[in-house]
Amino acid sequence: MSPVMMKSIGAVVLALGVMLAASAAVQFGESDYQQATAAGQQTFTEAAVAESAVVPAAQRLSEWRAAHLVMLLAGLILIITSAVMARLADARHREISLTASGGNDWGETLQRLKGDTSRFLLELENPDTRLDQVREQINHVRQSVLEPLIASRHELEIRLGLAAYAAVLGPLSGFERAFNRAWTALADHHRAEATASLELAIVQLNEAEKALQESAAK
Amino acid sequence: MSDIPEAEGPYRELTIAAAVLGVLIGALMTAAFVYIALKLGFTMPGSTVAAIIGFAILRGIMRRESIVENNLNQTVASGVNNASAGIAFTLPALFILGINDPELANFNPVAALLAAIAGSFLGIVVIIPLRKQMIEFDRLKFPSGIAVASLLRSPGAGERQAKLLAGGFGVAAILHVPAYFGWIPDQLPFGTWLGGPAWFPVTLGISFASIGAGLLAGRGGLPFVFGGMLAWWVLSPLAINLAWVPDMQATGAPSMAEWNAWAAGWLYSEMLRPVGIGILIGGALSGVIASLPALKAAVYSLAQATQTEGAAQEVSARTLYLGVAGSFLVLFLAAIFAAPDMSLPHAALTAVVGCLWLALAGLVVAQAAGMTDISPISGMSLIGVTIMFFLTGGEVATSIILGVAVSIGIGQCADMMSDLKSGHLIGATPRIQQIAQFSFAWLGVPVAIGVLYLIWNGPGFGPGNPDLSAPQGAALAAVMEGLSSGDAPVDKYVTGTAIGLAMGIFPLSGMGVLVGLAMYLPFYITLTYGVGCFISIALERRLGTAFMAETVVPVSAGFIIGEALVNLTLTLFSLGAGG
Numbered sequence: 001m002s003p004v005m006m007k008s009i010g011a012v013v014l015a016l017g018v019m020l021a022a023s024a025a026v027q028f029g030e031s032d033y034q035q036a037t038a039a040g041q042q043t044f045t046e047a048a049v050a051e052s053a054v055v056p057a058a059q060r061l062s063e064w065r066a067a068h069l070v071m072l073l074a075g076l077i078l079i080i081t082s083a084v085m086a087r088l089a090d091a092r093h094r095e096i097s098l099t100a101s102g103g104n105d106w107g108e109t110l111q112r113l114k115g116d117t118s119r120f121l122l123e124l125e126n127p128d129t130r131l132d133q134v135r136e137q138i139n140h141v142r143q144s145v146l147e148p149l150i151a152s153r154h155e156l157e158i159r160l161g162l163a164a165y166a167a168v169l170g171p172l173s174g175f176e177r178a179f180n181r182a183w184t185a186l187a188d189h190h191r192a193e194a195t196a197s198l199e200l201a202i203v204q205l206n207e208a209e210k211a212l213q214e215s216a217a218k
Numbered sequence: 219m220s221d222i223p224e225a226e227g228p229y230r231e232l233t234i235a236a237a238v239l240g241v242l243i244g245a246l247m248t249a250a251f252v253y254i255a256l257k258l259g260f261t262m263p264g265s266t267v268a269a270i271i272g273f274a275i276l277r278g279i280m281r282r283e284s285i286v287e288n289n290l291n292q293t294v295a296s297g298v299n300n301a302s303a304g305i306a307f308t309l310p311a312l313f314i315l316g317i318n319d320p321e322l323a324n325f326n327p328v329a330a331l332l333a334a335i336a337g338s339f340l341g342i343v344v345i346i347p348l349r350k351q352m353i354e355f356d357r358l359k360f361p362s363g364i365a366v367a368s369l370l371r372s373p374g375a376g377e378r379q380a381k382l383l384a385g386g387f388g389v390a391a392i393l394h395v396p397a398y399f400g401w402i403p404d405q406l407p408f409g410t411w412l413g414g415p416a417w418f419p420v421t422l423g424i425s426f427a428s429i430g431a432g433l434l435a436g437r438g439g440l441p442f443v444f445g446g447m448l449a450w451w452v453l454s455p456l457a458i459n460l461a462w463v464p465d466m467q468a469t470g471a472p473s474m475a476e477w478n479a480w481a482a483g484w485l486y487s488e489m490l491r492p493v494g495i496g497i498l499i500g501g502a503l504s505g506v507i508a509s510l511p512a513l514k515a516a517v518y519s520l521a522q523a524t525q526t527e528g529a530a531q532e533v534s535a536r537t538l539y540l541g542v543a544g545s546f547l548v549l550f551l552a553a554i555f556a557a558p559d560m561s562l563p564h565a566a567l568t569a570v571v572g573c574l575w576l577a578l579a580g581l582v583v584a585q586a587a588g589m590t591d592i593s594p595i596s597g598m599s600l601i602g603v604t605i606m607f608f609l610t611g612g613e614v615a616t617s618i619i620l621g622v623a624v625s626i627g628i629g630q631c632a633d634m635m636s637d638l639k640s641g642h643l644i645g646a647t648p649r650i651q652q653i654a655q656f657s658f659a660w661l662g663v664p665v666a667i668g669v670l671y672l673i674w675n676g677p678g679f680g681p682g683n684p685d686l687s688a689p690q691g692a693a694l695a696a697v698m699e700g701l702s703s704g705d706a707p708v709d710k711y712v713t714g715t716a717i718g719l720a721m722g723i724f725p726l727s728g729m730g731v732l733v734g735l736a737m738y739l740p741f742y743i744t745l746t747y748g749v750g751c752f753i754s755i756a757l758e759r760r761l762g763t764a765f766m767a768e769t770v771v772p773v774s775a776g777f778i779i780g781e782a783l784v785n786l787t788l789t790l791f792s793l794g795a796g797g
Contacts, residue, residue: 014724015448018717018733022453025496025713026489027462032709036484040469043480057708064709072713076720083723090725131224143767150357151763166355173354173642174531181645184285185229187373193229197645 003089003096010085013078021075029063031055094158106156106168107216109149110209114202116141117179121198124191134194135186138179146176164215171207178204230284232650235276236291241658243271243291244298248662251299252669254789255306256679259689264302265636266782268295269366277373285370286646290654292366293637297342297655300633301662304626305334307596308603309670310691311698312618314680325615327667329555330622334663336548337576337623341630342656343541344577345584346533349638349648356727358588359438361431361778363639368775370644379772386776390426391784397424398788405742416482417454421742428743430777431591432750433770436758439751441729442590445736446744449490457485486740492707494737495597496714497721501730502582504722533652541656546573549623557616568609568620575602576624580631585731587632588639590747591778594738595632596690599625600697601711607701614698621694630659750774 001009028036032055055063120138123129150172157165178201185193230236247268251261272291276282309330316323352358372380397404402424409420432439457463463481471477550569553560560568579598587593602624606617634655641651673679679686700706718730736744758766 010724014721015444018721019448019452021713021717021720022448022493022497022737023456025493025710025717026453026457026485028489029709033464036488037464037468039484040464040471040480043469044472044476045470054703054705056704057706060707060709061712064713072716076716079717079720080723083720083725086725143764147763147767153357166350169355170350173350177531177642177645177648179645180643181286184371184644187371188225188229188283188285189223190225190229190284192226 003093006089006092007086010082010089012082013085014082017075017078017080017082019075020078021072024068024071024075027064027068029055029060029067031059031063090158106149106212107209109145110172110205110212113141113145113149113175114205114209116145117198117201117205120182121195121202124195124198131186131189131191131194135183138183138186142179142183146179150176160215164211164218167211167215168208171204171211174204175201175208225283230282230287231647232290232654233287235280235282236272236287237294237654237658239272239275240268240291240294240654241298241661243268244295244658244662245665247295247299248302248665249669250790251302252306252666253673253686253793255303255690256310256670256673256686256688257793258789259687261303261306264296264299265292265362265366265633265640266369266779267786268292268299269369269640270779270783271295273369283373285373285644286641288370289366289637289641289644289646290651292370293641293651294654294658296633296637297630297659298662298665300629300659301334301338301626301666303595304337304599304629305622305663305666305670306688307690308599308618308622308625308694309667310679310688311694312615313670313674314688314691314695315614315698317680317682322615325619326555327671329552330619331663331667332548332555333552333619333623334626334667335660336545336552337625337627338630338660338663339541339656340545340549340573340576340623341580341627342634342652342659343538343545344573344627345580345631345634346538346652347535348581348584349532349635352584352588352635353639353642356588358585358635358639358728359435359591360588360636360639361434361591361774362587363636364434364643364771365430365775365778366636366640367643368772369779370640379768382769382772383776383779386426386430386773387780387783388776390430390777390780393424393426394781394784395788398785415458415478417450417458417478417485419450419482419741419745421745422749423742423746425743425746425781426777427591427781428746429750429753430774430781432747432752433754433774433777435590435747435751436754436766437751439590439732439747441726442732442736443744443748443751445733446739446741446748448733449494449737450741453490454482454485457489462489488707489710490737491597492710493714493717494734494739495594495601496711496716497718497730497734498582498586498594498597498714498738499578499601499711499734500715500718500720501722501728501732501734502578502585502718503715504719504730505585505728506581507722531647531649533649533656542573546570549573549620552619552623553616556619557610557613560610560613560616564610568606568616571605571609572602572620572623575605576627579624580628582731583628584631584635585728586735587636589728589732590735592735592739592743592747593629593632594735595625595629597738598628600694602628603694603698604701604706607698612702614702618694618698626663630655 120134123134178197182194182197185197247264255261269292272288276288312325372383396402404424405421407421463484466477546569549572550566553565553568583593583595583598599621603617603621606620610616638648679688681687681692718734721730
């Protein structure tokens with residue numbers, strides 16, 4: 001069975017499980033049902049209706065358990081089954097993606113980002129460079145390279161696992177923030193801050209690259 | 219070279235001007251919003267309002283050209299203002315209950331002040347380690363955070379983006395004015411118009427802010443929409459047709475229409491909402507468990523704060539530990555002041571559980587705000603007060619006073635995280651934002667409590683005053699009366715939590731929180747938000763991601779800011795005119 005098919009079936013099982021479990025959860029036990037009936041009667045009938053006694057928490061739980069626990073457990077089992085199916089599908093997808101080419105090459109894209117950032121730094125060293133031009137270029141790189149890379153982050157998670165994903169994405173996000181700060185400083189016509197931010201961005205990018213290489217080597 | 223002169227000197231970030239102005243704006247908003255909350259039962263999103271006022275003063279009047287300075291001003295102002303909802307939703311209950319119980323009326327105001335300040339600090343320190351998880355790893359949207367960032371960036375974003383932001387603002391504003399004054403309906407109940415029953419609602423709200431939040435969330439918001447559909451289009455008809463709700467005959471309803479309306483209300487308040495709260499809690503718990511490896515990396519990164527240049531952008535772990543310890547001590551003192559008869563170990567246990575609940579509820583609220591822009595603060599505060607009630611052995615005053623800490627703390631969690639999202643998008647330094655919020659946010663507490671006492675000793679508030687009925691406080695007072703008599707839907711909370719925990723195993727981040735939130739909220743909010751999600755998905759598929767970034771984001775930000783600002787202006791105008 002393909003991962004997509006397995007995940008689709010998992011989604012259907014999940015929907016059924018949540019429906020079943022929630023159906024059990026929302027229902028009343030015997031005393032609560034009587035209390036609801038009394039509340040309805042008080043709303044609609046002019047004659048005063050004696051309020052039913054308050055149901056203690058332990059009684060609520062035991063009455064609910066006697067009537068609806070099996071239904072809840074069946075729902076929970078379906079939810080857990082769906083989760084297992086989805087995780088198996090992710091694992092299968094990971095196997096396929098490790099053997100197949102395509103997708104976003106993270107190493108190559110990080111190199112490209114480093115090249116672009118270094119180029120912006122060089123441009124800012126030249127006092128004749130227009131700041132708004134560099135700002136537009138940063139915006140272009142952000143939209144055409146950085147955002148698609150981050151949008152494909154789940155590929156990385158599937159390939160490397162959660163801990164390695166966090167190790168790479170942490171510094172990459174630091175790069176993103178420094179890159180954003182460079183854009184902001186340029187919008188405020190502050191060349192020195194933009195330069196410092198791009199320098200910090202490269203430091204962060206190096207950390208991300210190192211983490212990626214270490215994770216890939218494992 | 220550019221014709222515009224380049225700026226010299228250090229780049230302004232946390233400056234005296236930003237801090238002072240932020241505190242002033244925050245204090246003004248706090249006073250106004252406490253009054254609004256007592257009158258209407260809700261407050262306004264503070265971040266967008268603070269950003270606009272700060273933008274006008276710092277950039278427009280003071281000619282200070284630093285986007286990050288403006289972001290810090292907005293961070294301080296919204297942090298200070300956060301006390302307004304926390305105080306106005308909880309503390310009035312004690313005043314209201316005190317009318318019939320003089321012992322409660324003589325509660326210790328110092329205890330309330332200490333608890334609120336402790337909550338304010340604690341909310342900030344417990345959520346800071348999750349910044350990496352929520353903003354960098356999970357990439358939660360925080361639609362208001364994006365809207366604020368769009369606004370702050372507008373001076374450099376170009377004419378087209380500024381026009382789109384203004385256009386979105388205009389559309390939301392123009393549509394919100396007639397809806398606010400009731401000239402057009404604020405909801406479109408298509409189901410009722412087609413003759414459908416109240417328990418099968420097909421209703422859209424006239425709210426471009428909700429649509430804007432959905433547009434920004436896109437595909438990520440779908441579990442929220444499906445959760446609402448499950449609640450109202452599956453569970454509700456099942457409950458009616460399988461007689462899980464007492465039928466028309468049993469209740470003695472005079473007509474089917476009246477029974478339908480009653481059944482819909484009962485279904486929502488007694489079945490769906492409590493289960494939704496349980497699922498929210500379970501979803502958040504399982505989210506913490508599932509994210510443990512990434513959380514471990516985040517805490518490791520904080521511990522390395524002084525070792526690498528990149529990680530130095532975070533507040534150090536040591537500072538956070540000290541913050542948690544200090545806040546706990548203040549909360550412990552508040553518990554002692556509030557209940558002098560309580561033994562020291564008992565007070566310590568109460569403070570520990572209060573801190574733990576605040577951390578968990580803060581996580582729930584921050585996740586919900588991150589995914590949908592909606593913060594279930596009142597629901598989480600309510601559970602906090604319930605927990606405190608049982609822990610203190612039925613001490614009403616102590617429960618509410620510690621509930622104030624929880625309410626303010628979880629509000630700080632959502633606000634801090636939304637501000638950090640704005641900061642990430644414009645490149646602000648997280649550490650400086652965190653220090654700013656930590657240093658100034660607590661100042662809103664004395665302002666909010668002062669305004670509350672002022673109004674109580676002046677016109678008064680509560681169910682006896684139709685002009686200032688304090689709806690949230692009155693609701694909490696009613697719950698406390700219910701708890702005192704032993705009435706709480708424990709079964710719904712427990713089973714909901716089990717479902718939320720199970721859903722957390724499914725590899726889709728935050729699903730339990732979204733589904734729980736959808737069951738907790740009225741369906742018209744969920745459905746309106748869903749329209750935004752579906753439009754967003756269709757636009758992205760047809761026009762691509764670049765179109766989303768360049769066009770949809772500024773328009774959506776304009777929707778959110780436009781509705782928030784017009785709503786605040788009209789509300790203040792109405793209150794000023796004696797409305």
